[in-house]
Amino acid sequence: MLKNLRKFDDNIVHAINTTIPTQSFAVKGIDPNKQCEELYKQVRG
Known part of the structure; x- marks a missing residue:
């Protein structure tokens, strides 16, 4: 789980x-x- 969160952060x-x-x-x-x-909108989904 930590690996997935780190990947998202990266x-x-x-x-x-x-x-x-x-x-x-x-x-x-x-x-x-x-x-x-625009980046904010993309991250929010």
């Missing part, structure tokens, strides 16, 4: 890191607030 961290651009990798035209909102 997936969320990966999704955050690949969805929300950092300042050093910011792409013009991407709204971080919108990206975060």
